[in-house]
Amino acid sequence: MKLAFYGSSLLSSYWNGAATYYRGVLSQLARHGHDITFYEPDAFERQQHRDIDPPAYAKVQVYDASPEACARVLAEAAAADIVVKASGVGVYDDELLEGVIDRSAPHALKVYWDVDAAATLEELAGAPDHPLRRRLPEFDLVLTYGGGPPVIRQYEAFGARRCVPIYNALDPATHHPVAPEPRFASDLAFLANRLPDREARVEEFFLRAAARLPDKRFLLGGNGWQGKGMPGNVSAIGHVGTADHNAFNCTPQAVLNVARDSMANIGFSPATRVFEAAGAAACLITDAWEGIELFLKPDSEVLVARDGQDVADLLEALTPERARSIGQAALARVLAEHTYERRGVEADRILRDELAAKRELVAA
Structure with missing residues (x-):
């Protein structure tokens, strides 16, 4: 055909x-x-x-x-x-x-x-x-x-x-757990291109959380962020090719997903990043949107934040053991239901x- x-x-x-x-x-x-x-x-x-x-x-x-x-x-x-x-x-x-x-x-x-x-x-x-x-x-x-x-x-x-x-x-042949890489070491990593209808949400969920946690390390990957004012604990590293996505997701203690305005408003729209992170057994923090439970169970397979303060609170309470538990549960869920x-x-x-x-x- x-x-x-x-x-x-x-x-x-x-x-x-x-x-x-x-x-x-x-x-x-x-x-x-x-x-x-x-x-x-x-x-x-x-x-x-x-x-x-x-x-x-x-x-x-x-x-x-x-x-x-x-x-x-x-x-x-x-x-x-x-x-x-x-x-x-x-x-x-x-x-x-x-x-x-x-x-x-x-x-x-x-x-x-x-x-x-x-x-x-x-x-x-x-x-x-x-x-x-x-x-x-x-x-x-x-x-x-x-x-x-x-x-x-x-x-x-x-x-x-x-x-x-x-x-x-998820394609488990391309997105899967790998060894951590020091260049991606951080407490929270976020990967997304800079787009007008997501920027305010990035400021809220990522940059505001970074400002509230000056002792933690934040990593930002993606195109277009040059010239953007950021807290001093945020490192912007530019474009991250798909060959590096596994290490980008596996290395930090947690990774963040932030939907664009339109996707958050309409719901039921998990980005590819959600499944890439889950496939790498990453502990994912996502902004809240309707339908998330169809893909990952809040609190046990994914952490859900309503705003930047929630992100900061989740990070402060997150232990390495809980992060690993959430990541492994997310990996099991997507392998069973979302390939x-x-x-x-x-x-x-x-x-x-x-x-x-x-x-x-x-x-x-």
């Missing part, structure tokens, strides 16, 4: 939080017999910051960020059984959207795969003429990497035929069922 996937980047996680998700889901779909071609633009210096080689589970076509190159790769959609337009490609998103709908074969399953549903839905709500809002009913299926019932209801209200979350998960192997089974079943129904409809 030929699957054409138009996304941001499979080869690079640089300014590309969806990379881990793409890799996890698509590698499993390949195991279920899907012949995958991933189309990614040469944009945002991602090709200069690749962190994996082209994988065996997908053919990767990198195209120039130009209208001509975009049109060339869209022409290949006609040969696919399943054609996916992912959200947030970053260049020519509208052209890719229109092209996937217009150039796919009549019998092909057309899928919009949203890797940031909260932000997409917020954008659609404020733009009645948005290309996705206009053409959403022409997609056969919407898949999202989070959001739960609130996202399903909103997508259906905008005209989606069917919306199903395929949540983030990409499980997500792949689910995604494969949905795609095959929807494709069969589409072909019956076209043949009728």
Whole structure:
């Protein structure tokens, strides 16, 4: 079964939080017999910051960020059984959207795969003429990497035929416990790119906690934080490639997850970082959001904070023994219930069922 996937980047996680998700889901779909071609633009210096080689589970076509190159790769959609337009490609998103709908074969399953549903839905709500809002009913299926019932209801209200979350998960082959590395030693580490709709929450949950605990060490990884005022006990180390994520998660006493505003408001949206940390048996502290208990049990598998004072209080009370206990419990939970192997089974079943129904409809 030929699957054409138009996304941001499979080869690079640089300014590309969806990379881990793409890799996890698509590698499993390949195991279920899907012949995958991933189309990614040469944009945002991602090709200069690749962190994996082209994988065996997908053919990767990198195209120039130009209208001509975009049109060339869209022409290949006609040969696919399943054609996916992912959200947030970053260049020519509208052209890719229109092209996937217009150039796919009549019998092909057309899928919009949203890797940031909260932000997409917020954008659609404020733009009645948005290309996705206009053409959403022409997609056969919407898949999202989070959001739960609130996202399903909103997508259906905008005209989606069917919306199903395929949540983030763990690939234990890539994210797992490793030996600590001294360069990541800290009491609390946080890994995230600097984004406008998360900055105030980072200031509250991370920087405020650091200011309240001047004797503890805080580590900040991710792009864009240069020039940001921080307490003296915070070390900002810039981009951390996926090859270093395990050590980044294993070394500190605890790691922090902070959702963006839109994801926190809509709930049911665990970031890839949640599962990466749990897979490394890290003691995770997360900001509070609805639905966390579907993935990790508060107090025994994850610690939940309502604000920066909560983060500081949790850190002060945290012993190495309790941190290890929480990390091991989180690892056991995600290995049992939240692996990409499980997500792949689910995604494969949905795609095959929807494709069969589409072909019956076209043949009728």
